[in-house]
Amino acid sequence: MAVLELRNVTFKYQLAKENILEDISFSIEKGEFVALVGKNGVGKTTLCSIMRGLIPTFHTGTMSGQVLLNGSDISEMSMGDIALHIGFVFQNPFVQVSGVKQTVFEEIAYGLENLGVERSEIIRRVDEMLNQLNINHLRFKHPMQLSGGQSQRVALASVLVMDPEILIIDEPTSQLDPQGTEEVFETIRLLKDRKKTIILVEHKIDWVAEYADRIIVIDQKQIVKDAPAQAVFSDPMLLSTGNNLPQVALLALKLMKSGKAVFDEIPTTLEDAYQQLKGRVR
Ligand SMILES: Nc1ncnc2c1ncn2[C@@H]1O[C@H](COP(=O)(O)OP(=O)(O)OP(=O)(O)O)[C@@H](O)[C@H]1O
Numbered sequence: 001m002a003v004l005e006l007r008n009v010t011f012k013y014q015l016a017k018e019n020i021l022e023d024i025s026f027s028i029e030k031g032e033f034v035a036l037v038g039k040n041g042v043g044k045t046t047l048c049s050i051m052r053g054l055i056p057t058f059h060t061g062t063m064s065g066q067v068l069l070n071g072s073d074i075s076e077m078s079m080g081d082i083a084l085h086i087g088f089v090f091q092n093p094f095v096q097v098s099g100v101k102q103t104v105f106e107e108i109a110y111g112l113e114n115l116g117v118e119r120s121e122i123i124r125r126v127d128e129m130l131n132q133l134n135i136n137h138l139r140f141k142h143p144m145q146l147s148g149g150q151s152q153r154v155a156l157a158s159v160l161v162m163d164p165e166i167l168i169i170d171e172p173t174s175q176l177d178p179q180g181t182e183e184v185f186e187t188i189r190l191l192k193d194r195k196k197t198i199i200l201v202e203h204k205i206d207w208v209a210e211y212a213d214r215i216i217v218i219d220q221k222q223i224v225k226d227a228p229a230q231a232v233f234s235d236p237m238l239l240s241t242g243n244n245l246p247q248v249a250l251l252a253l254k255l256m257k258s259g260k261a262v263f264d265e266i267p268t269t270l271e272d273a274y275q276q277l278k279g280r281v282r
């Protein structure tokens with residue numbers, strides 16, 4: 001059974017003239033790592049809010065269709081029940097900060113505290129997160145006095161520490177440097193190894209190509225492609241939706257255009273390109 005399924009979802013924000021999303025359907029199995037891709041303003045964050053049940057409850061508008069979480073319609077579930085299953089990392093990390101805690105440590109511990117988890121277990125899990133996301137040096141800092149990138153890591157930690165079965169993560173690396181970006185992707189990989197279901201919105205296509213299994217491309221209110229990462233990122237059609245292809249794929253396509261068939265198939269990851277090339281170059 002799918003852990004999360006959308007059936008013919010259409011949504012229009014209250015004051016908008018047109019629908020933002022139309023007839024969106026897909027289903028996600030347990031343990032899948034799916035990336036949502038689309039240009040700015042296409043409705044990715046809106047779609048995340050729909051999956052998390054924040055639409056149409058908090059952000060009002062007109063919605064039709066269904067969202068099923070483990071087979072149950074989320075419109076019949078409470079926000080709290082949904083939150084037990086779905087962890088949501090907001091695009092803007094400052095939105096995630098509780099505003100009631102004095103240190104990063106306490107901030108990350110907040111959700112577990114609310115669930116009444118035992119203190120020693122809270123400390124163990126928060127420590128694990130601080131190390132995992134390389135933010136141990138921030139543990140005594142005030143959550144409101146962090147840089148954008150630091151805040152982004154703390155926001156991610158505060159959701160991951162809850163250990164939800166499904167994670168919806170909206171642009172977690174937008175304010176991070178290359179090292180921070182790699183650490184976040186490595187963290188997401190660990191989650192995948194633990195059979196978590198992951199839905200990620202991310203513009204850094206090279207990273208998405210290296211890590212995600214399946215890509216859903218949104219353009220002009222609809223899903224225009226839903227396929228394995230290799231298939232999506234080797235197809236120049238993606239360029240026409242305002243998204244980039246991975247650098248290695250662009251290189252391979254350029255070589256191909258100039259009549260140099262160096263690759264058997266368009267590589268989408270560095271490893272893929274390396275495997276195809278290593279026997280051929282002197
Ligand atoms: N609460 C709201 N009320 C009305 N319109 C909204 C609301 N929130 C977002 N929108 C509009 O819906 C459209 C889609 O926004 P959304 O944030 O979902 O896009 P996105 O794909 O996440 O973009 P980005 O890549 O910039 O994060 C935008 O035109 C935006 O202005």
Ligand SMILES: [Mg+2]
Pocket residue numbers: 044045046091170
């Ligand atoms: Mg967005």
